[in-house]
Amino acid sequence: MEHSLKDFFGFTKFRPFQKEIIQKVLEGRDCLVVMATGSGKSLCYQLPPLISKKSAIVISPLLSLMMDQVMALKQRGINSEYLGSTQSDSSVSTKAGQGNYDILFMTPEKALGLSNSFWKGLARNGLSLLAVDEAHCISEWGHDFRKEYQQLYKLREVLPNVPFLALTATATERVRGDIKRYLNLDNIFEVVSTFDRPNLFYGAKYISRSQTFREELAREVLKDCRSGGSTIIYCTTIKDVEEVTETLTQSGIDARGYHAQMRPKDRETAHRAFAHDEIQIIVATVAFGMGIDKPDIRRVIHYGCPKSLESYYQESGRCGRDGLPSSCWLYYSRADFGKADYYTAEAETEARKKVILDVYHAAEKYCRSSTCRRKYILEYFGEIVPYDNCGNCDNCVMRRNVQERDMSEEVHLLLSSVDLCGGRFGIVMPIDVLRGSRSKKVLENKFDELPLYGLGSSKTSNWWKALSDELLEEGYLKETRRDMYRFVSVGPVGKKFLQNASSRRVPIMIIPNPEMRDEESKQSGVTDNRANSLALQQTASARITQSMSEQEAKLCESLLKMRANLAKRNATAPYAVCSEITLQNLAKARPSSRARLLNIEGVNQWLVGKHGDEILRVIKEKATELELPLDSAERTIIESQKVPNSVRGYGESPSPAKVEAWEMWEKLQLTISEIANLPERPRPIKFETVAEYILDCCKAGYELNWQRFYQETGFNSSILKEIEAGVARVGCVDKLKPIKEQVPEHVSYLHLKIFCTMQELSLPLPDVGNEDGHSREEHATKDSENGTQIIKTSGEVQAKTDSANICNEEAETVSNGNQESDALICDDSQVKSELPWSNENYHLPSTQKRAPVWRTDSNGTTKLVRTEEGGTITKAYLRKNLTEESLMDWLSERDGASIRDMLVAFRTRESSLDALLKKLEEDFLIYKRNDIYRVI
Ligand SMILES: Nc1ncnc2c1ncn2[C@@H]1O[C@H](COP(=O)(O)OP(=O)(O)OP(=O)(O)O)[C@@H](O)[C@H]1O
Numbered sequence: 001m002e003h004s005l006k007d008f009f010g011f012t013k014f015r016p017f018q019k020e021i022i023q024k025v026l027e028g029r030d031c032l033v034v035m036a037t038g039s040g041k042s043l044c045y046q047l048p049p050l051i052s053k054k055s056a057i058v059i060s061p062l063l064s065l066m067m068d069q070v071m072a073l074k075q076r077g078i079n080s081e082y083l084g085s086t087q088s089d090s091s092v093s094t095k096a097g098q099g100n101y102d103i104l105f106m107t108p109e110k111a112l113g114l115s116n117s118f119w120k121g122l123a124r125n126g127l128s129l130l131a132v133d134e135a136h137c138i139s140e141w142g143h144d145f146r147k148e149y150q151q152l153y154k155l156r157e158v159l160p161n162v163p164f165l166a167l168t169a170t171a172t173e174r175v176r177g178d179i180k181r182y183l184n185l186d187n188i189f190e191v192v193s194t195f196d197r198p199n200l201f202y203g204a205k206y207i208s209r210s211q212t213f214r215e216e217l218a219r220e221v222l223k224d225c226r227s228g229g230s231t232i233i234y235c236t237t238i239k240d241v242e243e244v245t246e247t248l249t250q251s252g253i254d255a256r257g258y259h260a261q262m263r264p265k266d267r268e269t270a271h272r273a274f275a276h277d278e279i280q281i282i283v284a285t286v287a288f289g290m291g292i293d294k295p296d297i298r299r300v301i302h303y304g305c306p307k308s309l310e311s312y313y314q315e316s317g318r319c320g321r322d323g324l325p326s327s328c329w330l331y332y333s334r335a336d337f338g339k340a341d342y343y344t345a346e347a348e349t350e351a352r353k354k355v356i357l358d359v360y361h362a363a364e365k366y367c368r369s370s371t372c373r374r375k376y377i378l379e380y381f382g383e384i385v386p387y388d389n390c391g392n393c394d395n396c397v398m399r400r401n402v403q404e405r406d407m408s409e410e411v412h413l414l415l416s417s418v419d420l421c422g423g424r425f426g427i428v429m430p431i432d433v434l435r436g437s438r439s440k441k442v443l444e445n446k447f448d449e450l451p452l453y454g455l456g457s458s459k460t461s462n463w464w465k466a467l468s469d470e471l472l473e474e475g476y477l478k479e480t481r482r483d484m485y486r487f488v489s490v491g492p493v494g495k496k497f498l499q500n501a502s503s504r505r506v507p508i509m510i511i512p513n514p515e516m517r518d519e520e521s522k523q524s525g526v527t528d529n530r531a532n533s534l535a536l537q538q539t540a541s542a543r544i545t546q547s548m549s550e551q552e553a554k555l556c557e558s559l560l561k562m563r564a565n566l567a568k569r570n571a572t573a574p575y576a577v578c579s580e581i582t583l584q585n586l587a588k589a590r591p592s593s594r595a596r597l598l599n600i601e602g603v604n605q606w607l608v609g610k611h612g613d614e615i616l617r618v619i620k621e622k623a624t625e626l627e628l629p630l631d632s633a634e635r636t637i638i639e640s641q642k643v644p645n646s647v648r649g650y651g652e653s654p655s656p657a658k659v660e661a662w663e664m665w666e667k668l669q670l671t672i673s674e675i676a677n678l679p680e681r682p683r684p685i686k687f688e689t690v691a692e693y694i695l696d697c698c699k700a701g702y703e704l705n706w707q708r709f710y711q712e713t714g715f716n717s718s719i720l721k722e723i724e725a726g727v728a729r730v731g732c733v734d735k736l737k738p739i740k741e742q743v744p745e746h747v748s749y750l751h752l753k754i755f756c757t758m759q760e761l762s763l764p765l766p767d768v769g770n771e772d773g774h775s776r777e778e779h780a781t782k783d784s785e786n787g788t789q790i791i792k793t794s795g796e797v798q799a800k801t802d803s804a805n806i807c808n809e810e811a812e813t814v815s816n817g818n819q820e821s822d823a824l825i826c827d828d829s830q831v832k833s834e835l836p837w838s839n840e841n842y843h844l845p846s847t848q849k850r851a852p853v854w855r856t857d858s859n860g861t862t863k864l865v866r867t868e869e870g871g872t873i874t875k876a877y878l879r880k881n882l883t884e885e886s887l888m889d890w891l892s893e894r895d896g897a898s899i900r901d902m903l904v905a906f907r908t909r910e911s912s913l914d915a916l917l918k919k920l921e922e923d924f925l926i927y928k929r930n931d932i933y934r935v936i
Pocket of ligand 1: 011012013014015018035036037038039040041042043168169295317321322579
């Protein structure tokens with residue numbers, strides 16, 4: 001399975017659940033797969049036919065979706081086609097019946113219209129599976145109900161022994177029940193994974209729909225265009241599509257509209273231009289919903305609240321499907337929430353009407369929420385979310401700047417006004433009364449004589465409406481509907497509050513919701529940071545990732561251009577040639593040979609065979625120009641997506657070098673400076689690098705003494721505040737550069753990374769107390785005369801043991817814990833006699849497990865303070881003769897080895913080893929990843 005995964009798709013690892021699902025399908029079991037958008041569901045039906053060499057049928061709701069998929073599969077050398085009205089090749093149908101395609105797509109209508117003899121013929125030739133994609137369409141409880149989906153059980157009857165695989169990104173329990181029932185799924189293997197999309201930033205903002213806002217939108221989108229990446233702007237009406245497109249084009253942006261009233265040909269042209277990166281922005285109604293399979297969309301903007309949270313999840317889910325950071329902004333206006341009647345008009349039953357209203361109100365609540373948006377979405381889909389702060393939505397980013405405050409006075413005014421109006425009006429009348437309106441209705445009812453008339457004039461009408469939303473939510477107010485009208489009265493919680501208020505006022509702490517904040521900032525003239533929130537979309541641009549250097553980013557730009565040319569030459573979309581993540585991996589690793597190219601995550605045999613030479617040429621030319629070495633040692637593969645279902649903060653296992661840094665810091669209690677400047681290192685490494693290694697381990701679940709870490713890195717509460725202010729100005733933490741520009745000089749990138757890690761891990765901010773975090777310079781202070789390290793804590797000066805003492809302490813600890821380690825401490829002469837070479841560069845050999853740590857004490861004696869776990873020092877230095885055979889034997893015995901490990905084992909020259917390794921790689925006997933060689 002792994003071979004096929006690499007050969008056809010270029011990936012080396014399965015994502016969670018993919019392998020299990022594929023295995024079950026191959027065993028002939030029915031499967032129901034509910035996994036987030038972009039989690040890799042497609043692979044579950046794409047791989048089985050390639051392994052079993054039997055065709056797969058995929059039922060998909062939209063032709064455009066199928067066409068995209070077929071295009072991308074063909075670029076991977078996978079023989080696929082679709083059957084449908086736009087299929088111009090008449091031979092496809094005959095070939096399909098003969099089982100000539102690996103994967104054959106069709107709509108449910110087409111599938112139900114095909115003759116029994118067609119299906120039987122196909123089954124005779126062998127079918128690996130029948131997949132029903134977007135399976136939620138089967139259920140009336142789902143949001144994209146399609147009647148034909150419910151007829152698909154008929155295919156079961158003609159294909160009795162073919163496993164059915166139902167896939168969807170959104171399905172509540174009820175919808176899952178419908179899917180199983182309607183498809184007659186039997187002995188099912190069911191996977192329901194998290195809905196979380198960790199790479200997506202969520203935000204919502206209250207707007208007034210005006211030309212001014214559209215112009216603001218255009219200005220921000222224009223900035224985005226410069227930073228690259230595609231954008232979808234979803235609108236709720238065709239009129240909005242036209243207005244937004246017009247404003248964008250008037251601002252010089254090449255955007256196209258897409259809606260149901262356009263001619264099919266024009267829609268197809270717009271779709272194609274977008275998919276092929278000829279235009280960056282498409283402004284669309286939901287007609288553009290499921291029909292887009294582009295993995296590198298960086299921004300999805302909703303101009304108006306969608307009709308359900310399910311739709312929102314799915315439409316915004318089109319963003320960042322390749323796993324790179326991307327953002328989803330929703331702009332809503334109050335008018336968006338008055339469309340319930342419009343949406344329910346088509347409901348045939350009361351039950352259906354209730355479903356439509358429920359999902360619609362969930363979307364409305366999402367907009368107005370002032371708490372973690374990710375948590376809101378996930379809980380809506382039934383997940384238990386253990387954190388309150390995801391650190392990657394507008395509310396979480398803003399939280400520390402938006403304090404909850406006592407609004408008991410305002411609540412009292414509003415409730416009293418509602419009460420005095422007698423529950424005979426909607427919310428507008430009591431608000432008009434508070435604001436001292438001279439409207440006819442107010443005067444007719446003599447409300448201008450009420451004692452609280454005009455007492456709330458300092459707040460805008462919309463502010464009061466936004467407060468009433470909160471109060472309705474909490475039961476202080478109650479809304480009843482009669483015919484078309486809504487009446488507001490004081491609810492049970494509100495009545496109790498009013499009763500108590502005469503004796504004592506209980507504080508009511510409320511976090512102002514986005515609309516309240518927006519109204520307040522409009523009034524004060526100070527722009528809410530989120531008023532400029534469109535700028536956030538830029539920050540999500542993943543073209544230049546944090547993990548790439550400036551030069552590598554330039555190389556990546558050249559590779560993007562090369563990909564665009566290749567796509568043009570092959571009349572396909574750039575993303576179908578290879579993903580942006582693969583290009584980033586290439587820019588970082590810079591392979592020099594076809595064998596090394598094939599090692600890169602995301603590169604498959606087909607890509608190497610078809611475009612390998614050109615890719616290598618561009619890398620070589622551009623890398624030389626940029627003075628970047630080929631076959632970079634520092635190759636960090638960009639993770640395309642965090643593992644769904646993983647505990648937050650517990651990600652990939654860190655590299656041995658990182659674990660070693662963590663161990664030295666946490667277990668040996670060395671300081672970051674000491675680790676960076678270990679005397680036995682050929683060159684010191686940067687303080688920041690060591691600190692980041694430790695942070696990475698912490699992200700992977702390793703324990704960390706935060707207090708000590710803050711002290712060493714100089715992270716303190718004032719720095720924290722400065723970063724928070726910077727983040728608030730920028731709006732999110734996707735990219736550090738804009739934040740760095742907003743904070744004082746003394747706040748370093750390392751401080752920003754610490755801040756992000758804390759956010760990412762949803763850890764409560766530890767109390768960093770007074771401004772006592774010391775700068776690292778302070779901690780690194782070393783009294784060179786007596787070799788004593790000085791560490792200052794809370795104003796005290798404390799002498800710490802010198803490094804020689806640390807050696808002894810550690811030796812004791814380790815020897816107690818591990819009797820078999822027989823070389824825990826030895827002097828320089830012992831060490832030197834064991835060393836296999838004279839080259840000082842290899843003074844600190846590293847093994848894959850725990851590298852020995854050498855310390856030089858103040859007398860200049862080098863000692864080994866720790867050796868490979870469970871092993872002995874002599875074992876590590878056994879001499880071997882280097883031959884192709886001995887190296888292969890040696891490598892097959894272990895799960896990978898670095899060059900240094902091999903040099904230690906074989907005592908050979910690096911050049912001979914390098915030549916041999918190259919040859920073995922070219923012969924496809926071994927491969928290299930992250931500087932570790934393994935047998936294929
Ligand atoms: N094992 C893997 N390793 C790395 N990338 C993968 C792997 N499996 C899938 N991908 C990539 O993840 C991205 C999303 O995959 P896919 O389109 O299958 O998602 P999906 O779950 O079907 O999403 P949707 O619900 O939007 O259809 C694609 O770019 C795909 O190439």
